[in-house]
Amino acid sequence: MIEKVETKADIDVRACLDAHYSFALVAGAGSGKTTSLIEALERVRDQEGKQLRQNGQRVACITFTKRAVQIIATRLGFDQLYVVSTLHSFLWEQISHFHSDIREALRLGRLPALIQKEREKDDGGNSRTVKEARVKAVRYEQELAALDSVATFKYDDARWGDYSVGRLGHDDVIEIAAYLFEHNATFRRIAGLRFPYIFVDEAQDTFPGIVAGLNRVCENEGLPIVGYFGDPWQQIYDGSAGDFAPPANGKHITKTENFRCSESVIRLLNAFRGDVEQYAAGENKGREGSVRFRLVQTEKPEMPRNRYSDAQISRALGQMDAALAGWGWADREDVIKLFLANQMIARRMGFTELNRLFSGEYASSRAEEAFEAGEHLLLKPLTSIVYPLIKAQEINNSRAIIDILRRNSPAFAVDGINATNTLKSMVDTSVGLVGQLSNLWKSGTIGDVLRFCADKQIIAVSNNLQGHLVRAPRKEAYDEAVYSLDKGDWLADALFGMTTEEIVPYTSFIARNSAYSTQHGVKGEEYNKVMVVYDDVEAAWNHYNFSKTLTPLTAGKPTDGQHSRGQRLAYVSFSRALEDLRVLFFTADPTAARQELIDKRLVTSEQIEVVTSA
8 A cells, every 4th residue: 555655746736736837747657646646636625625616616637547537536535526537528528518519620620630541541552451441531521511410419438430420439529629629719718617627647648639728728827727647658558648748837747756666676667767766665665576587589480470379379378387486476376467468368268269259350450459458349248247147146146136137137127127026026037037048158159148138138239239139140251352341240240159158267357357467457556476478479469569679689679669669568567566576578589688688777687587498
């Protein structure tokens, strides 16, 4: 637990609040950033809360995840003075009543930009990418022409919108708000009057247009002010702001304490980044901990597209087991193992075929991202409703069954088909229904289970899912050049033909009920013992190359994008360790890589070992 210690950075933030100056606090990993944020929010309440309430004004706190919203709101006692919200929710609340302004932003900003983006991909050829771009450009032009017939707009939980019917997606909300902040002075003035204080948590993960927009709202001296809390080195998502700064008259503040990591881990973090030098503070002061690197000779990939064969994946996992044994961590339950991608996690946990399907030729990049996040529309009903029902049935927990159904199932809603039943009748009905479902779970396919659940109204069925459930399977052989825009049909058909066996470990993985995670998936977390696995072949990503990022003299120079992304993701991964950090690094030349890491002063010779063969 982070010890509450007032730091120089906290004193500087308080001075900015009292003098009504905007600011940007850069706080390295483990610095107690959230504590600084909460204290700033409480300071405003203590000093000006009464006046703000009388004026009908509120304090905005924008953060990145729903989980962070819950944590911050809880620590503030759910005080209605504060609007604690994710970025998308906050922005939609600000723009949702301005339908004519939304239309203007779409007509003059968003849709022309989308059309231009697709037209720039058209080189006159007939490649799949060019064909898709032409189709998209025509569709956007048609939607642009249809805007005048749209009376109102709504925000759907989807990445992309359907503008001809007034449906906006995640990216649209960001771009529309950024446009209005830039071009609409009335919109800026209303935002500033409603929220004299706007705090942005995880500022590196917001978007450049939103940072610029909020700075415009708060560009003059005095209220409103904006306060940013974040760390550019913990920005790991493309498209987000990364670097951030307050308005021109604002103050830059750096927080250098580290209340999380041991001394050994902090020394590695300081050697890795040069802009902030942290020191151990609070209860972890003097806690040495340990850092060890193990370099392993990587194998030349045996499969097409520079991928490992199944046998090579098994041998790589064997190297991981050997490393854990060598470090004395083989049987410990407090070790988190961080991989670059899901492939090895899926192999170890038992959802290999599911992972292969959602990273294969039928999966779009959006489908793969949704799979990794546990949000894919074909899988979420299984992981969030169906499997919990199966688990409850296995232990004869009828109360859990009825609770799950009441929360999620149309048939058991207050206006559902069972609404007039007595409680006993409803329990009997639910237990009997889930008994049938359990039998089907064991003997049927995923398609059988989903169709049963849709027919019995156990799950709410989206239009997309319904379309896949009722149509006939695609009989044509999949041809990327012909069917690329409809590849989701083949994805659904393949999934519906699988058994439910792999849903169980996949559910455990996305619920974080395992000792495995991707390195992206642990941002914001902390663990006593952390093992990081770097294997560029296993990851099969062009965005990252850790051999080149960590040892460019040995492996070759990375691209600028690979370098910046790799540095930040490595920093986030290393800084998860409270006590001990272990790095298993697959490289083509372990001996040379070892010397380069030592020469860069990332580790000492005693902290690094080489394994040249399996």
